[in-house]
Amino acid sequence: EKGGYDHFMLKEIYEQPSVIKDTYRGRLLADKGIIKLGGLEEYIPKFVNADRIIIVACGTSWHAGLVAEYIFEDLARIPVEVEYASEFRYRNPIITEKDVVIAISQSGETADTLAAIKLAKQKGAFVYGICNVVGSTISRETHSGTYTHAGPEIGVASTKAFTTQITVLTMIALKLAKVKGTISKTDYMMYLRELEMIPAHVEAALKSNDDIEEIAKVFKDATNFLYLGRGYNFPVALEGALKLKEISYIHAEGYPAAEMKHGPIALIDEHMPVVVIAINSDHYGKVVSNIEEIKARKGKIIAVVTEGDTAVKELADYCMEVPKTPETLTPLVTTIPLQLLSYHIAVMLNKNVDQPRNLAKSVTVE
Ligand code: M6R
DSSP: OOTTOSSHHHHHHHTHHHHHHHHHTTTEETTTTEEOOTTTGGGHHHHHTOSEEEEEEOHHHHHHHHHHHHHIIIIIOOOEEEEEHHHHHTSOOOOOTTEEEEEEESSSOOHHHHHHHHHHHHTTOEEEEEESSTTOHHHHHSSEEEEOOOOOOOSSSOOHHHHHHHHHHHHHHHHHHHHHTOSOHHHHHHHHHHHHHHHHHHHHHHTTHHHHHHHHHHHTTOSEEEEEEOGGGHHHHHHHHHHHHHHHOOEEEEEEGGGGGGTGGGGOSTTOEEEEEOOSSTTHHHHHHHHHHHHHTTOEEEEEEETTOOHHHHHOSEEEEEOOOOGGGTHHHHHHHHHHHHHHHHHHTTOOSSSOTTOOSSOOOO
16 A cells, blocks of 8 residues: 555655645636635635634644745735644633634644634634544534645655645635735736646655655764754744654754754754755845855755755755745745655664654544
8 A cells, every 4th residue: 555665654755746736626727817615715704804813733734834824924914823732722812703713634633733623613713624634523623624635644744734734725825815905916826827836846856856865874873953944944944853853763953044043053063964945035145144154163054955056056065956936835845855855864764654653643632
């Protein structure tokens, strides 16, 4: 059932081009400028009139929520807060009937997320679910929602669930932006076309697999890793670090690149690999200076760069290329090399990639 792959995780990484397509199939009609999500249509006024959107989730799903915060605020101009379900639940949060809560969960069974949903419902909020498992508890407990169509995710380390969650969240944000008029017609059409091209871009990103395996060989014995990204790619840095921790048991931290100088820079020496998402974006110049600061302290740079990049390539020790796409959509491609890097390191260290120690696929206790 691993379809010729050594592990479910690798199979699931490679399924991403097709499951992202499955997730938007019939929902995104780029030529006609249409996004149609069954569970959303009748609740659009709730979203449009909401004071704010509160996203609740755990782990990788929480990272997808952080990406969504950037997308929703940028495109649809709706204030978003992203909460760890476990923290939200226990701090007497302020929730009103004017709030829309989005719960994100691959399994649809995560106890903390479920508890947060129950609380939000009690307080009168409208709760929208984004789940992968059809008929799961969270999909039933929410007022409405959209399924990701990632198919069964067996590997404990979440991969295709993450990219399909972001796909759904992007479609919701674009739909709301169009209804609210916060996006120009030209940009809207451009994003729809670009979203349709993501599966091909992911396919292209996967082509770097052999190079990434070589990079993994070089760094597999490191005891710490730092992951840096800015803007839309800050949550991707967190996700990259989580992937490495979970399956290789190497300590890794994700940080917004600009925060480095407020503390973590003290950790940098010749033994510290730093994975930097340094794609072409508004922050490119700033990220290049972050890389220079790391090099000056002898840190080793593994950079995720846009195809055709030159400046970062000159500075970085190793590069992993991804195709060019609008910045808003970059998390869907920059995530790929990070998944592969953690996968190869874990395999080289002989770890149980699909079932890492101490972890369960769904966490059903609070
Ligand atoms: O099923 P859920 O999306 O609710 O799960 C949330 C987290 O437990 C999950 O993402 C976890 O962090 C993964 N093992 C990450 O790879």
